[in-house]
Structure formats: structure tokens, C-alpha cells
Amino acid sequence: MGAGGVRVLLLSGPAQGGGGVEKLAGALGASGLEVLRAGSVREALSVVRSDAALGAALVGWDTTDTAMDGPAGTGEVLRAVGERFVRLPVFLLVTGSDVSGLPLWAYKLIQGCVWPLEDTPAFIAGRIARAVADYREAVLPPFFRALRHFDAGHEFSWHTPGHAGGVAFLKSPAGRALWDFYGEALFRTDLSISVGELGSPLDHTGRIGAAERNAARVFGAEQTLFVMNGNSASNRIVGHATAADGESVLVDRNCHKSIMHALTLSGAVPRYLVPQRNGLGLAGPIPPSALARAGDGGPAVSAVVTNSTYDGLCYDAVEVAGLLAPHVPRIHFDEAWFAHGAFHPLYARRFGMAVTPEVMDDELRPTVFATQSTHKLLAALSQAAMVHVRPAPRAPVNPARFNETYLMHGTTSPSYPVIASLDVAAAMMDGASGTFLLTEAITEAVRFRQTVVSVAEQIREDRDRPGWFFGVWQPDHVATRPVEDLVSDPAAWSLEPGAAWHGFTDLRSGYCMLDPIKVTITCPGVTADGAVQELGIPARIVAAYLEQRGIVVEKTGDYTLLVLFSLGTTKGKWGTLIDALVDFKDAHDAAAPVEELIPDLGLTGPLPDLCAAMHAALQAHGLGRLLDQVFTDLPTPEVTPRAAHTMLIHDDVEQVPLDRAHDRVAASLVVVTPPGIPMLLPGENIGRADGPALTYLRALQAIDQEFPAFAADIHGVHRDQGGAYHLDCLAFSDSAVTPVPDR
CATH class of the missing domain: 3.90.100.10 (Orn/Lys/Arg decarboxylase, C-terminal domain)
Structure with missing residues (x-):
């Protein structure tokens, strides 16, 4: 993986000024590296936090600033690099006589020092270019690295798939359009399992096996298997492998239908763990008292718990395991919507792989499976999923036997681009990078939540307008607490017993929390405790309007809209949603005609009349x-x-x-x-x-x-x-x- 086209950040202060730095910048450009000159620490920090294409950084240091916290801001930039990147080459630009004053912590973040006037610019640029090339190769995870190397060999394909590296598509006008749309790289890397040097997902060998082992390390599992046909297949694999015909399984009634498919395949008999619901129609947690009584119906071979729920409620998985362990030897956490749980302190103890020997004695600890739809909220292609396993002595997992069930639900024609995306998804979450990316996503979600509330305040101050009617389902203090607190404090999102905002009962402190990146927008009509409001704006009407504006939400309830703040959410994206909500509210205030707002519906009449009629119907039928x-x-x-x-x-x-x-x-x-x-x-x-x-x-x-x-x-x-x-x-x-x- 060469260094061409990669960016190098250059921040030099007055002490590093002069022709030496300018000549070095020119030599770096001649080496094929794009030099980004930062005029200030603020500019440098902005580049570090936003530009994933950085290949190296050169940061000027005033040797008299032994703490690195002076006006030059060197320490601040170095710490930002350490929080954002893993092993990014960082070089100190030095003009003093030595580096004897360099603090020890800085040595962990830099790769070396550069004196621009001591060596030739070409030599220094060559060293930096080599470091960039090594770094870019090192950041590639095992399978994706091997796939790129294989593609670079330009080998002829004599195996499936029949498009033979995409060449078949070039023989047809429709095929050519597909080729032009996706690009050659996709088709050249859509390969057959016959390519031995890449390994096999069927027996987990070669670079694919290495990628799965790397993912297990990153996600905190003892074993990880890549699944290429979604978390539905992952659930069927675990369900089919852990229960046999006639055996009882404790099943969260708030489960995905693929869990039911697993029961059909295995012949197991479900006994349901029933979660609560609130007045908004949102599925809540299974009460801890219900988990404690789960064994009343007799022995069961495993339990299935949805974590987090569709609406973002995630359990203290360690506590859940402790409550269920006396009744079952295995627990399957369906974490389709929670693949990010292991990568931020906010979610400590909330994910299945947190149930380790360090938090629970082996005598009681159950074997834990976690199935994750990697593509949902992390960065992977659709249908990319993983199964994570942490066995316990009570219920050992024989990898070869477990793999037999895996093979029943897998394919002998796996998608190598999907495998590569799983490999890269794990690499993206490795170390500091994963925490940084999630902090960014959580921060944007919190800012959106607070903005929805602040719009209400602005409209309230404008006494000539009817009040704001959209809200966010969240603890009341989210509107006012500092963003930094809300990003770091799990207690800020806890469903505390008796709190009116969530509408659930039979809870205990810390048992369940709301994942801030799953945002439920509330429309007027009912409250969390089920009280009916006079003004009703059914969410289906709002969703239809948003879709007309090119905004598609994840889920629509009677009076709720769910939106997801994944790693790919930007300020522009959520700002556009705020604008659309404000415009809908203005249209409702003005009694705008439905046929103009949502012409695709084929309806006529004022918007408030449509909302009122549907609200009345929903309430009449209860x-x-x-x-x-x-x-x-x-x-x-x-x-x-x-x-x-x-x-x-x-x-x-x-x-x-x-x-x-x-x-x-x-x-x-x-x-x-x-x-x-x-x-x-x-x-x-x-x-x-x-x-x-x-x-x-x-x-x-x-x-x-x-x-x-x-x-x-x-x-x-x-x-x-x-x-x-x-x-x-x-x-x-x-x-x-x-x-x-x-x-």
C-alpha cells in the first residue's frame, strides 16, 4: 500500500520557521505526499479530528516548553492524535540542541524527531514517506490486506463467480452500466472460495481465520465467526446449536422473528420472558423479578435476551447473567443493534462479552453467545454479521461441533467484499479509534436531542406562534446537562425506578439504560404513562412528510419516530432533520393543504384536519x-x-x-x-x-x-x-x- 496521495499534517511554530521547513514541505510533496499546513493549533486539531486520510504528522516543538502545554500547543495536538489514531507516525520538528526536556508520555506518541537543518530535505522526506507506507500497510486488518495483495497480482480467474472479475459485465450494455456504477475493484475482489491463499470461512483457516481471531480480540470474545447473511442467520445458528427437539428455552418475547425460526428448526419449546410496554407503545425491559423467577417452569437449556431493544434499551448484561445463571447454563444476547457496546465506557457491563471470569465465578457463570448485526450501527456492508462466543465450564462449546451448525446456515459461496467489510469494521473499532468514533456519534446524538428541546424554548419566546409539539424520549436532565457529562456518565441515561419519563415499573437502579444514539422523537397524542392528549399528531403522517423531503426514519409508531445516530451521522444530516420538523410544525400551524405537503398520498384538505381525524381514530379504537x-x-x-x-x-x-x-x-x-x-x-x-x-x-x-x-x-x-x-x-x-x- 503505497504512500501516494496521502496527507501529512505540518504544524510549525516560529521556532521551526525558516527555509528548512519550507524545503522539507517541498520534498514531501515531491515524494507524492500532500502536505496540509496548519496555521494554528486549532486548525491542526480540526484536521486530526476530521481527516482519516492522514498518513503522518509533523508537529513543531519549542524545546523550552518541557511540559508541552505552552502556547505552541504541541502537547494538545499529540494527545489528540493519540485519541484518534492507532500508531499514526508523528514526528517532532525540533530546532533546539537536544530533546532532553521531552516528557516521558510524549515518547509513547511520537515515532521520532526531525531537525530540518541537519539532514537533507530529501532524506527526511524519504524517512517520512517510508513511515507513511508502513503505517498504511499496518492499519489494514488481516483479510483485507491479503485481498488487496491478491488483487494486485492481476491473476486470471478460472473459477466462480462467472463474471470472471467483472469482465462478463463488459459484454452487455446493462452489465457495462453495473460495472461503471460500482467500479472494477468490487468485481475483481468478488472471488470464489477456491482462492486458497485467502483462506476459507467454512473451516476458518488462512487470512479469513486470522480476521475472525482478530475480531474476537477486538470485541472481547473467545471465538468469533463471520456471518454473511445477516444477524437473522446468526440467531438461527446459535439457536439451532444450543437446543434440541423438545428442550425448553427461555425466550424474550421482545425477540426478532429469526429466534422463532431457530425454534422451528431445532424443535425446542419456548417459555417466554415478558417485557413491559409503556404508553407510547415502546417495548421496555424484562423486569429483574421476572428473570429471578425464570426457573419456575422447570429446567431450560438456554435463554435468549434482546440487548439492546429496537428502541435502545440495554441491560446490565452482567446483572442479567447473574439473575439467569441459576436457571440456564447458556445465555444468548441478541445484540443485532448493539455491536458498538464494547467500545465506549458509557456501555460498561452492558454487552454480552462483558460476562467474563473477572466478574462472575466459573461455578455460576453461563456460556454466553452474542449475535451482532455489524452493518446496522457500525461500518460494514449489508448482511455483515458476527457471532461471538465466551464459553464457561458449565456448558463447554466444542468449536468443531458448533461449526457443523454454522455450516448448515452458511453458504459455500461467500461474499469476499462482505468479509472484507467485517474485517475492516473490527479494525475501525480497535483501540483508541473505536472510542473516538463512538464518542463522536454519541456527541452528535446528544446535541440533536438538546436542539429539539431548545427549539421549543425559542418558539416559547416567540409569543405569536403556537407551541412546539415534538419532543424526545429521554431523561429530563438531558436537556440541560453539559454534553461532556452526557457522553461519559452512564447514570445520565439510566431508567431509574419511578421516573415518569420512561413509563416502566418494577426496575432497579442501573439495571437498564437508554442508548443515546437511538433517538425516539415523540409526537403529541399520548404520554409515556398512556395519558391521552387533546392535540394529536400521528407519527405516520410526520413520517410520510419526512419521506417526501428525502428523510427516511428507522421506525414509525403511533406517536413516535425512531432515528439512529450511527458512525456515519453528520451535523448536516441531523440539522436537515431539525429543519424538516420545524417546517412540518409551521405547516400544521398554517393549516397547509395536505395535497401540497405530501402529494404522493392522494389526499386533500388541511393538515390539522387529517391529524385530528387519525388521532381520533387511534384513540377511539384504543x-x-x-x-x-x-x-x-x-x-x-x-x-x-x-x-x-x-x-x-x-x-x-x-x-x-x-x-x-x-x-x-x-x-x-x-x-x-x-x-x-x-x-x-x-x-x-x-x-x-x-x-x-x-x-x-x-x-x-x-x-x-x-x-x-x-x-x-x-x-x-x-x-x-x-x-x-x-x-x-x-x-x-x-x-x-x-x-x-x-x-
């Missing part, structure tokens, strides 16, 4: 109250998920309208978004005609029919031309089924 009942008053399982699936593939299934679905057994998952969590599982009795499930679905059906432009996103429900719902139900013919065992 949708929020019904949602809470659906996820706390659970249906009765009649047959196992595996048995229900057996009947499904034998076509012992019929579509039934809601008015005839009572007391029938569901044949497939019914997943309502929001919250994106299964409300009915295969094999569960749908319940009475006036029971929670059917009452809720009838309410959704009525609202969909009244407001078809805002129809709910429901998986497992079939709509006829009139918008009426139908469910897949088991027909119970002569097919053999397995009833759920008595528990």
Missing part, C-alpha cells in the same frame, strides 16, 4: 392499550412451532377472515410493525373473539380501511381487495402434530 395487552397477555401454545411448520408445508392451512379466526391456531408468524415483534407465533391459539390479538387486529383493520394511505405494515396478514384481514390457520387434518408438552 390502539395503544390494545398493543400493550397483545404483548403482555400472551396466547396459549397448542402445538410446537416445528409441528405448525410441518402442517404448513403439508398445506394443512387455510386463510380465515378475522371474524372466523377465534379459537383457531396460527400457522405462521404475525408481526406488526411497529414494533416489529411477533404477536402470534406458529402453533399459538389466536384466542377469543374479544381477546387481545383479534381485538387489536380488528382495530388495525378498521384504521387501515379508514386511512388506506397509511396502512400498517403487517407480516403474516393477507388483505383482500376491500382491505379485510385474513390469517393463516392450521386446518388440523390427519397430519401428525406434536402438542406442546405440559409445563
Whole structure:
């Protein structure tokens, strides 16, 4: 990896001025390095904190400043480099006679010293260029480095894939367009498992195996496996490898549907751990008292806990492990949305791999699996995921046997670009770099949160305007505490018992916290405790307006919008969202016509009228109250998920309208978004005609029919031309089924 085109920061003070520095800058340019001249410490710090393309830094030092904290600011710049980069070559520009006054801490951050007038500019520039080249090679993680070297060999491809390095695409106009769009590098590195020198993800050998071992070190695991078909596959791997037919598994009811797929594959029988819900419809934590009683139903082989939740609630994983350990030998933390947990002090103890021998004795400590969707909030390509393993003596993990299940769910045609992105994602989070990147993301999220509140203050001061109606779901003190405190203090985000803002009960201090990078914007209509407000702005209408503005949120509830502050979030990005929210509010104040604001809906009339009508419908049907009942008053399982699936593939299934679905057994998952969590599982009795499930679905059906432009996103429900719902139900013919065992 050469040094050409790389930037070198140059900060020189008066003591290093003169022709020597200018000649050195010229020699660096002649070596192919772009020199960034910083005119001040402030400019230098800005470059260090924002420019990941830096290959080296030359920082002037006044040798009389033995503490390095004088006006030249050398120490401040060096410390900033240490916080941002790992092993970036830093050279001190020195004009004094020696470096005897250099503090010891500085030696850890510099690679050497440069006296511009003692050696020739060409020689010094050559040393720096060599250091830059070595650094750029060293920052590459194992697999990505090998992949680049292989690509540089320009070998002919005689193996799959058939596009042969992209050449096949050049033979077709459509193919050529694809080539031009993505570029040659993607196709040249889309390779077959036949390339032995790169290793194999199937037996974890070669550079791929080295990359997985490096990721295990970075993420704090004993073993890490790369998964190329998403965290859904990761969940199926762990679930299928840890439970067998008929065995009981404790399952967080606030789980992803892939957990249910694992139960179907393994034949295991779920016993549910039921989380709370608040008045906003947000899924809360499983109460600690429920975890302590988890063994009341008898022995179980493992437990599954969603950490963090879709809405950003993350547990003290060490405490959860301690509560569950008496009941299960294994815990699977589904951390699809929490791959960043290990890389910032704010999340200490909050992630699965924190359950180590140092915090829990081996006699009690369970084996822990953590499945992570690396691409969601870290930097990786879509479908990039990892499985992390920390075995315990109570439930050893045989790597070869675990790999057999991994192979069942993997592919023999893996995507090498996806593997490279996993390798690089781990490298990005290694050491100081990971903490820096997360601090930046958390900081932007906090500033956004505080800005939403400050807009309300500004509008309140303008007495001629109606009040601001958007809010943020967060502790009250977030609006006023210093940003630095909120970025560093976990207690600032804790769901403290009795705090009104979160709306949950049966908690204890520190048990659960809100991840600040998951921001839930609240719309007027209901409060966290379920109280109905007179003014209602349903979030589906706001989301439609934002989409018209080119802003797509992660999740839309009845009165909430979820946005994610990932590593890629910028000030410009969240500033644009603030602007759009202010514009929506202005449009509502002015009773602007819907057909002008959101023309794609095909609706007419003033915006406030549409909001008021939908708010009235939501409250008339009691949708929020019904949602809470659906996820706390659970249906009765009649047959196992595996048995229900057996009947499904034998076509012992019929579509039934809601008015005839009572007391029938569901044949497939019914997943309502929001919250994106299964409300009915295969094999569960749908319940009475006036029971929670059917009452809720009838309410959704009525609202969909009244407001078809805002129809709910429901998986497992079939709509006829009139918008009426139908469910897949088991027909119970002569097919053999397995009833759920008595528990």
C-alpha cells in the first residue's frame, strides 16, 4: 500500500520557521505526499479530528516548553492524535540542541524527531514517506490486506463467480452500466472460495481465520465467526446449536422473528420472558423479578435476551447473567443493534462479552453467545454479521461441533467484499479509534436531542406562534446537562425506578439504560404513562412528510419516530432533520393543504384536519392499550412451532377472515410493525373473539380501511381487495402434530 496521495499534517511554530521547513514541505510533496499546513493549533486539531486520510504528522516543538502545554500547543495536538489514531507516525520538528526536556508520555506518541537543518530535505522526506507506507500497510486488518495483495497480482480467474472479475459485465450494455456504477475493484475482489491463499470461512483457516481471531480480540470474545447473511442467520445458528427437539428455552418475547425460526428448526419449546410496554407503545425491559423467577417452569437449556431493544434499551448484561445463571447454563444476547457496546465506557457491563471470569465465578457463570448485526450501527456492508462466543465450564462449546451448525446456515459461496467489510469494521473499532468514533456519534446524538428541546424554548419566546409539539424520549436532565457529562456518565441515561419519563415499573437502579444514539422523537397524542392528549399528531403522517423531503426514519409508531445516530451521522444530516420538523410544525400551524405537503398520498384538505381525524381514530379504537395487552397477555401454545411448520408445508392451512379466526391456531408468524415483534407465533391459539390479538387486529383493520394511505405494515396478514384481514390457520387434518408438552 503505497504512500501516494496521502496527507501529512505540518504544524510549525516560529521556532521551526525558516527555509528548512519550507524545503522539507517541498520534498514531501515531491515524494507524492500532500502536505496540509496548519496555521494554528486549532486548525491542526480540526484536521486530526476530521481527516482519516492522514498518513503522518509533523508537529513543531519549542524545546523550552518541557511540559508541552505552552502556547505552541504541541502537547494538545499529540494527545489528540493519540485519541484518534492507532500508531499514526508523528514526528517532532525540533530546532533546539537536544530533546532532553521531552516528557516521558510524549515518547509513547511520537515515532521520532526531525531537525530540518541537519539532514537533507530529501532524506527526511524519504524517512517520512517510508513511515507513511508502513503505517498504511499496518492499519489494514488481516483479510483485507491479503485481498488487496491478491488483487494486485492481476491473476486470471478460472473459477466462480462467472463474471470472471467483472469482465462478463463488459459484454452487455446493462452489465457495462453495473460495472461503471460500482467500479472494477468490487468485481475483481468478488472471488470464489477456491482462492486458497485467502483462506476459507467454512473451516476458518488462512487470512479469513486470522480476521475472525482478530475480531474476537477486538470485541472481547473467545471465538468469533463471520456471518454473511445477516444477524437473522446468526440467531438461527446459535439457536439451532444450543437446543434440541423438545428442550425448553427461555425466550424474550421482545425477540426478532429469526429466534422463532431457530425454534422451528431445532424443535425446542419456548417459555417466554415478558417485557413491559409503556404508553407510547415502546417495548421496555424484562423486569429483574421476572428473570429471578425464570426457573419456575422447570429446567431450560438456554435463554435468549434482546440487548439492546429496537428502541435502545440495554441491560446490565452482567446483572442479567447473574439473575439467569441459576436457571440456564447458556445465555444468548441478541445484540443485532448493539455491536458498538464494547467500545465506549458509557456501555460498561452492558454487552454480552462483558460476562467474563473477572466478574462472575466459573461455578455460576453461563456460556454466553452474542449475535451482532455489524452493518446496522457500525461500518460494514449489508448482511455483515458476527457471532461471538465466551464459553464457561458449565456448558463447554466444542468449536468443531458448533461449526457443523454454522455450516448448515452458511453458504459455500461467500461474499469476499462482505468479509472484507467485517474485517475492516473490527479494525475501525480497535483501540483508541473505536472510542473516538463512538464518542463522536454519541456527541452528535446528544446535541440533536438538546436542539429539539431548545427549539421549543425559542418558539416559547416567540409569543405569536403556537407551541412546539415534538419532543424526545429521554431523561429530563438531558436537556440541560453539559454534553461532556452526557457522553461519559452512564447514570445520565439510566431508567431509574419511578421516573415518569420512561413509563416502566418494577426496575432497579442501573439495571437498564437508554442508548443515546437511538433517538425516539415523540409526537403529541399520548404520554409515556398512556395519558391521552387533546392535540394529536400521528407519527405516520410526520413520517410520510419526512419521506417526501428525502428523510427516511428507522421506525414509525403511533406517536413516535425512531432515528439512529450511527458512525456515519453528520451535523448536516441531523440539522436537515431539525429543519424538516420545524417546517412540518409551521405547516400544521398554517393549516397547509395536505395535497401540497405530501402529494404522493392522494389526499386533500388541511393538515390539522387529517391529524385530528387519525388521532381520533387511534384513540377511539384504543390502539395503544390494545398493543400493550397483545404483548403482555400472551396466547396459549397448542402445538410446537416445528409441528405448525410441518402442517404448513403439508398445506394443512387455510386463510380465515378475522371474524372466523377465534379459537383457531396460527400457522405462521404475525408481526406488526411497529414494533416489529411477533404477536402470534406458529402453533399459538389466536384466542377469543374479544381477546387481545383479534381485538387489536380488528382495530388495525378498521384504521387501515379508514386511512388506506397509511396502512400498517403487517407480516403474516393477507388483505383482500376491500382491505379485510385474513390469517393463516392450521386446518388440523390427519397430519401428525406434536402438542406442546405440559409445563
